[in-house]
Amino acid sequence: MFDINKIRSDFPILSRKVNGQPLIYFDNAATSQTPNQVIDVITDYYTRLNSNIHRGVHKLSQEATEAYEGARKKIQQHFNAAHTHEIIFTAGTTESINLIASGYSSMLKKGDELVISALEHHSNIVPWQMLCEKTGAELKVIPMTQKGTLDINILDSILGNKTRLVFVNHVSNALGTVNPIKEIIAKAHNVKAEVLIDGAQACPHIKADLQSLDVDYYVTSAHKLCGPTGVGMLYGKEALLNKLPPYQGGGEMIATVTFEKTTYADLPHKFEAGTPNISGGIAFGAALDYMNDIGFEAISAYEAELLDYATNALKELPGLKIYGEAPEKTAVISFNIEGIHPYDIGSILDQMGIAVRTGHHCAQPIMDYFEIPGTIRASFSFYNTKEEVDRLVEGLRKAMKMLQ
Amino acid sequence: METIEDRQKEVIEEFSLFEDWMQRYEHMIELGKSLPLISKKHKTEDNIIKGCQSKVWIHAALEKDQLVFTADSDAIITKGIIAILIRVFSNQHPKAILNSNTNFIDQIGLKEHLSPTRANGLVSMIKQIKMYAVAYQTQLN
Numbered sequence: 001m002f003d004i005n006k007i008r009s010d011f012p013i014l015s016r017k018v019n020g021q022p023l024i025y026f027d028n029a030a031t032s033q034t035p036n037q038v039i040d041v042i043t044d045y046y047t048r049l050n051s052n053i054h055r056g057v058h059k060l061s062q063e064a065t066e067a068y069e070g071a072r073k074k075i076q077q078h079f080n081a082a083h084t085h086e087i088i089f090t091a092g093t094t095e096s097i098n099l100i101a102s103g104y105s106s107m108l109k110k111g112d113e114l115v116i117s118a119l120e121h122h123s124n125i126v127p128w129q130m131l132c133e134k135t136g137a138e139l140k141v142i143p144m145t146q147k148g149t150l151d152i153n154i155l156d157s158i159l160g161n162k163t164r165l166v167f168v169n170h171v172s173n174a175l176g177t178v179n180p181i182k183e184i185i186a187k188a189h190n191v192k193a194e195v196l197i198d199g200a201q202a203c204p205h206i207k208a209d210l211q212s213l214d215v216d217y218y219v220t221s222a223h224k225l226c227g228p229t230g231v232g233m234l235y236g237k238e239a240l241l242n243k244l245p246p247y248q249g250g251g252e253m254i255a256t257v258t259f260e261k262t263t264y265a266d267l268p269h270k271f272e273a274g275t276p277n278i279s280g281g282i283a284f285g286a287a288l289d290y291m292n293d294i295g296f297e298a299i300s301a302y303e304a305e306l307l308d309y310a311t312n313a314l315k316e317l318p319g320l321k322i323y324g325e326a327p328e329k330t331a332v333i334s335f336n337i338e339g340i341h342p343y344d345i346g347s348i349l350d351q352m353g354i355a356v357r358t359g360h361h362c363a364q365p366i367m368d369y370f371e372i373p374g375t376i377r378a379s380f381s382f383y384n385t386k387e388e389v390d391r392l393v394e395g396l397r398k399a400m401k402m403l404q
Numbered sequence: 405m406e407t408i409e410d411r412q413k414e415v416i417e418e419f420s421l422f423e424d425w426m427q428r429y430e431h432m433i434e435l436g437k438s439l440p441l442i443s444k445k446h447k448t449e450d451n452i453i454k455g456c457q458s459k460v461w462i463h464a465a466l467e468k469d470q471l472v473f474t475a476d477s478d479a480i481i482t483k484g485i486i487a488i489l490i491r492v493f494s495n496q497h498p499k500a501i502l503n504s505n506t507n508f509i510d511q512i513g514l515k516e517h518l519s520p521t522r523a524n525g526l527v528s529m530i531k532q533i534k535m536y537a538v539a540y541q542t543q544l545n
Contacts, residue, residue: 341479
């Protein structure tokens, strides 16, 4: 059963006061909050298990290794990957993307084409631009529409026999649009291109089934789904990861080393040089457990209702315009109020203990498309409530009175 | 002549009258309206201060050995913050500006605007004002 009071009591930060007011946290798309069940796992790791993994013959190392590899298994099961060794632990989405980009730098040639979408986060634009500069490959963009969706009809004319890679986010961080990734993956595969999906914004709301999607690479960060910062994953199909050259050299990732030649370890260790974020990896697994215990169906249903409620309430405010009105979107509302800079609104809401994001949300091309400097973004989670939405609306009314 | 310190004391006294954040912010918004606006000629891309979520332009001119600042922003609260800075630093000798500190910001309840995460660029604005002072001081030497 979805018990909101019980859920809220799992998150100690939600009882914090900010500027003398109870915190209302609506910046979940930037990072989610952490429940006791995850915090306890991190504490337990340093209290009982702390040791280096994979190498030690001693008990602590064995237990820590089991916990860490257990987390990898949980991630594999959660995302329905075919093999555990297809899950690579990384520092997060950005590192995962850079790992792929770095690997492809030796596999691309001049004239190859990379396709990204107009809805991407800078972290899924800049590494590809760098890759294009290095290899002479060209970047093509799937355009967006006024509704904040991808203009998917044009995709057929963009994809071709030169297309090598396609990168799209599962959900847009700035607008909440859920992109039709299954269709994009199928179309890309028709021209024998590989597809990387950035799942950072989708993972707290949607349980992606990687085998059913037939996606080649899927990346995400633990901190978006109640896990800690500094840890994330790269999923890649076994055959592709085997072809991909290693990202960083170091310990852990080797099979044998002599001064003449080094042979690399098998997956997943080939991509995991150095001592990893062990407690973070274990806590990533605990975060998935926590969310699966509540259930993604229950979470989606609750968030959809909250999004509906908030959208209707915000639309009541005079001069408020919502950006991103895709038929399918996650619990994110990006908006502006006529004649007021988003920064002014954000500053005043902060004084009332309400945390929203203002600015371009690391997605400047989207802001340029709408010809705006930025938006106010309220992003909701399953631990938020309608009462909190009411306080946001009341806060906005106050801010408008002060600023207009 | 009023020194920078005198003006800072004035501002601190003025802000000490307010009982809550709302009065403080309302006052800042009012101050923003009195900001000596930068002329169109100087409101260029080059004069935009980097590191601000809102756009901020600051221009300085030397008049009788004193720096006179004009500025603008597309956000009202940011405008208020610049207005306070200009009130303190405008019509002062570049050397006096260079020798001054900005501790008064803590004392008027705007400390949070100094935090790097705020991205309103208060720190960048102060830096820019000091940069102008350095440049004109060199010229005067």
